[in-house]
Amino acid sequence: MLYNYGSINIDYVYRVSHLVRPGETLSSQSFTQGLGGKGANQSLAMARAGGDVTHWGRVSQNDRWVLEILNQAGVNTSLIELTADASGHAIIQVDDHAENAIILNPGANHGFNERHLDALMTSVTPDDWLLLQNECNALASIMTLAARHGMRIAFNPAPLGANVHALPLELCQILFLNRGEAAALAGLDEHAGVAELMDALYQRLPEVELVLTLGRDGVRYQHGAQRLELPAFPVTAVDTTAAGDTFIGYFMAARQRDASIETCLHEASAAAALCVQKSGAAPSIPHASEVAAASRD
Numbered sequence: 001m002l003y004n005y006g007s008i009n010i011d012y013v014y015r016v017s018h019l020v021r022p023g024e025t026l027s028s029q030s031f032t033q034g035l036g037g038k039g040a041n042q043s044l045a046m047a048r049a050g051g052d053v054t055h056w057g058r059v060s061q062n063d064r065w066v067l068e069i070l071n072q073a074g075v076n077t078s079l080i081e082l083t084a085d086a087s088g089h090a091i092i093q094v095d096d097h098a099e100n101a102i103i104l105n106p107g108a109n110h111g112f113n114e115r116h117l118d119a120l121m122t123s124v125t126p127d128d129w130l131l132l133q134n135e136c137n138a139l140a141s142i143m144t145l146a147a148r149h150g151m152r153i154a155f156n157p158a159p160l161g162a163n164v165h166a167l168p169l170e171l172c173q174i175l176f177l178n179r180g181e182a183a184a185l186a187g188l189d190e191h192a193g194v195a196e197l198m199d200a201l202y203q204r205l206p207e208v209e210l211v212l213t214l215g216r217d218g219v220r221y222q223h224g225a226q227r228l229e230l231p232a233f234p235v236t237a238v239d240t241t242a243a244g245d246t247f248i249g250y251f252m253a254a255r256q257r258d259a260s261i262e263t264c265l266h267e268a269s270a271a272a273a274l275c276v277q278k279s280g281a282a283p284s285i286p287h288a289s290e291v292a293a294a295s296r297d
């Protein structure tokens, strides 16, 4: 089983002529509400890839529609807690030039406590994977507890925050990093070269599998002496929202069925390349049949 201890956000998106100024009251041209959050996106991607995924999360009892979307995609939602506190949410303004400004409120995503974590661990077995992003609280506790239960941990420290430096990253089996996250963890400048980044991360975390995604420049993988490099699929990107989430979901679903690392990277890259050709988050995450067709091309 793939368990995803992941955020669930409601995205409130307002189209505006310009980003609201201090003291101004502005009418929006349109409004949409949708499911977001890196956790929910990655669960959707894993399920669409055919993975066996259970989401561990918290969302307001007033937002049950979220469970329907996840269920329909094949995500097991039985361990999502319906809360009295507000759901995590993002208030997103998008202007006529596609610039955006976002207020993020973690809400229920930051309401985990030790009692929740112990309860979650009752169902796991040592073969299970635990996937984490950086949008829920109590990450150090859940990593420690999961490692004690023999779970294999995969962590995507996004969005990057100062808290990440204090986490027991050596307990992770896999780290998924983009260039900015890799530079911060390596303690290097964001303009550092890829080889330099990988070397510094390897020095710090020699046992961990490192997956470095580089946007249109593809992906690098390193585990001990094993180093792999895969170019991105040559496509024209229209919106890179959820590209990283799609990549991680497809990688983990392939990994769950014990595919080779080369296959994991190839399927994840094919899926992410399909994602960047569509707008939006959840709607742009492709289905396995589309990825299979793109992989053959």
Ligand code: ADP
Residues within 6 Å of the ligand: 178, 179, 212, 213, 214, 215, 216, 218, 219, 232, 233, 234, 235, 236, 237, 240, 242, 243, 244, 245, 247, 268, 269, 270, 272, 273, 276
């Ligand atoms: P994040 O969105 O987390 O910053 P990246 O930008 O590195 O992550 O993108 C994740 C993956 O999405 C890349 O490794 C690549 O496979 C795919 N991808 C992103 N941008 C493009 C692009 N312009 N063309 C093709 N694939 C892309």
